[in-house]
Amino acid sequence: MATQLASLSPLVFNGDQYHIWAVRMKAYLRGQGLWQYVEEEKQPPQLGPNPTLNQMRMYEEKMSKAPKALSHIHFAVTNLVFIRIMACETGKEAWDRLREEFIGSDTTRNMQVMNLRREFKMLRIQEMEKVKEYVDRLMSVVNKIRLLGVVMSDKMIVEKVLVSLLERFESKISSLEDSKDLSQISLTELVHALHAQEQRRLMRQEDTNEGSMMAAQKGKNIQGNNRKYAEDKRGKEQNQ
Template sequence: MASTSFSPPSSFVFNGENYHIWVVKMKTYLQAYNLWEVVNTNVKLAPLRDNTVVAQIKHHSDKRAKRYKVMSYIQNGISNVIFTRIGACTTPKEAWDKLKEEFQGFKKTGQQELINLIRDFENLKMNEAKTIKQYAAKIMAVVNNIRLLGEEFTDSKVVEKVITTFPERCESKISSLEDLRDLSIIFLSKLINALYAQEQRRASRHWEHAE
């Protein structure tokens, strides 16, 4: 059961950059408090009637409090400069849609960012001086940003990128994996761990010979 304590977000503040990342964080934060549904509705609360029972009063009060909490979360999750954009908004949905319209509504900007990330992905190659882990981390950083922009990017495509851009020293291990199973369905983590293990063994033999 989610905690009912009120704790505005302080670990992330949207300042106008990386809106797609902030949205994911804020949505998860609101979901953790069972408040995300408040963002999706803009229906005004009906006024209480004179013959309203205690249970109805409490329900009405809880719904109103949720709206104020979500509005507070959103307001505290943005910088003062961004706050001026939603200062006149009276409901969480209105504020959320306003931010979305301004920072995600310009599809041309988002599409260009996506094009740039895909180009970065396609141009990635492993430098001989880098380790398997370093290269894999660099690939996944680009892939995760692509996915955050809403683009479907399958693991099989990432695996294909990995096996076609690794240096020659990895070819023997990749060949052994090809004998074991179809590379189109192999888990990326399994491939990276197998290649990393080979890299570690190679490094150990190098140091043994050096001694």
């Protein structure tokens, strides 16, 4: 299984959705044991005097990893992207060049993070929106922030969901507070609980609507029977 994973080719980057490519490429290089040569531009220690053949072989193998990391990056981009890093001599240099090219400077990145944090803060559930739909929208923003290297804990997301849904699901949230410390509730657990509450509410509405329809139909039937009885009685009186 490990051999099969190691042989998989990385996703080719064509200039779009850099954040997704970067996460996958980083995972791929880690799987190949090469990420440290991109992250730190690590070089193996020099050979000592009178090395053995085995030491020389291991040294040459380690020395080949940095160029190999650069080669993997070269083959994981299209020609148009490759032109931008073709002069880079190390994997780290090529990686940093792509990051700066497609994310921007630290100032640009900080602005992106600030805008996304504001979007996260202002995101509210719509009137007829389901819980899962809202959480999906929320997680889309969260993942964009995380891809920019900012840590967002699950606890922070749970608190955001609780605040946003407090009015609609106040009774359910109160029961959660009574049964478990909110700091220990996972996002998945919270969504499942709120989804169950939502389903029960919809079922009650359906039962209420069905009951109202049956009552209305019953009233119509009674009214029709009364009208028919009155007409029959009137007809009998006229015949006498």
